[in-house]
Amino acid sequence: MELWNMGNKLVVLLFVVSGAYFMNDRPSRWLVFYFLVYIAINLSAQIIRNRYVAQAVIGIGMAYTLICAFYINPYFLLLYPFSIFDLASYDGQRQKWYYLLLLVPLWIISGSLLMLYGLIAVLSMMNYLLISKSRDKARKQEEQLDQMRHSQDQLRRKLHENEEFIRVSEYTYKLEERNRLSQEIHDGVGHSMTGALIQMEAAKRILQTDPESAENLLQNAIGISKEAIEQIRHTLKNMKPALQQLGIQRLKTLVEAFGGHSGLVTSVIHGGNLELITPLHWKIIHENVTEALTNTAKYAGATTVHVEVRVLGKMIKVVVNDNGRGKDKIVKGLGLIGMEERSASVGGTIIADGTKGFSVTTLIPLTGES
Numbered sequence: 001m002e003l004w005n006m007g008n009k010l011v012v013l014l015f016v017v018s019g020a021y022f023m024n025d026r027p028s029r030w031l032v033f034y035f036l037v038y039i040a041i042n043l044s045a046q047i048i049r050n051r052y053v054a055q056a057v058i059g060i061g062m063a064y065t066l067i068c069a070f071y072i073n074p075y076f077l078l079l080y081p082f083s084i085f086d087l088a089s090y091d092g093q094r095q096k097w098y099y100l101l102l103l104v105p106l107w108i109i110s111g112s113l114l115m116l117y118g119l120i121a122v123l124s125m126m127n128y129l130l131i132s133k134s135r136d137k138a139r140k141q142e143e144q145l146d147q148m149r150h151s152q153d154q155l156r157r158k159l160h161e162n163e164e165f166i167r168v169s170e171y172t173y174k175l176e177e178r179n180r181l182s183q184e185i186h187d188g189v190g191h192s193m194t195g196a197l198i199q200m201e202a203a204k205r206i207l208q209t210d211p212e213s214a215e216n217l218l219q220n221a222i223g224i225s226k227e228a229i230e231q232i233r234h235t236l237k238n239m240k241p242a243l244q245q246l247g248i249q250r251l252k253t254l255v256e257a258f259g260g261h262s263g264l265v266t267s268v269i270h271g272g273n274l275e276l277i278t279p280l281h282w283k284i285i286h287e288n289v290t291e292a293l294t295n296t297a298k299y300a301g302a303t304t305v306h307v308e309v310r311v312l313g314k315m316i317k318v319v320v321n322d323n324g325r326g327k328d329k330i331v332k333g334l335g336l337i338g339m340e341e342r343s344a345s346v347g348g349t350i351i352a353d354g355t356k357g358f359s360v361t362t363l364i365p366l367t368g369e370s
Contacts, residue, residue, distance in 0.1 A: 016078045051090050058087045077105045081121040085128035192228040196221040247282035255307050262297045265304040272311025285318050288339045292320035292360045300324025300358050318362040327354035
């Protein structure tokens with residue numbers, strides 16, 4: 001809209017310049033200078049950032065056009081309406097007063113120039129209204145963007161608070177679980193072992209005088225110890241997750257199943273502290289490995305495929321490598337793009353290499369200790 005406003009002003013200015021120049025048989029050689037001064041004043045008003053100084057410069061331009069119209073050439077009056085609405089654009093609260101300023105030049109206008117002045121006044125007013133509407137729309141859009149930014153900040157804070165709550169909940173759960181295990185061992189195994197120890201001490205005291213009673217006490221102590229050991233095994237079994245629920249076991253099952261129906265020789269190795277890999281990370285690893293294995297079966301022409309999972313410091317590295325044809329230039333298809341998107345959702349990345357067979361490496365940063 002600013003370009004539209006400048007274009008309208010330029011058209012009117014060219015019309016005024018040509019009209020003023022050809023109005024007289026012998027135009028003043030200073031006429032071009034007066035128009036250049038007018039242009040300089042208006043350009044200054046556009047460049048100045050301070051609104052009050054800009055308003056003052058526009059007011060000077062309005063006075064200048066009236067003086068030039070009275071002493072130099074009446075065609076200068078045709079530039080007056082645009083200056084009025086430029087001034088009104090800085091003060092949207094008192095528009096009616098600016099409309100009254102359009103009546104000021106009427107006392108020096110006569111003849112056909114009055115019709116031209118009225119036409120340009122209407123044109124400048126429509127131009128001003130159109131620009132005002134566009135600015136209002138832009139301001140509303142900016143307000144909506146500010147509201148959206150504010151909403152995003154609130155959501156970000158809530159997300160951060162939720163993450164903090166999850167971390168605190170996990171820590172609290174670990175403490176509660178430790179307390180539960182400690183209490184369970186104390187109440188069950190501790191009491192049993194204490195009872196067994198008492199009976200063994202008693203058996204030791206009467207071993208020489210009453211061997212039969214001592215033997216019974218030792219037998220009871222052995223039975224109590226066996227029950228305690230069985231209770232320890234039961235507790236540890238409940239603490240340890242089922243084997244099929246472990247991420248690495250699921251991954252091995254996945255790769256072995258792939259090798260069974262594809263006819264490829266497969267292998268899986270792992271290293272590092274796999275307990276640091278969260279369920280979300282395992283989900284991404286399984287999906288990326290599945291996609292890489294599918295691509296190997298379709299396009300690689302390989303006979304073996306190798307899968308490696310390692311936790312290296314603060315990074316999880318997963319490599320799927322085959323001995324197939326490979327590619328010098330890798331073109332990303334939907335599968336590889338999907339792998340990149342999944343990895344990027346947790347801050348990870350994908351590296352594809354086709355120089356020796358074809359390998360896809362998934363790198364995922366660890367978000368914290370488990």
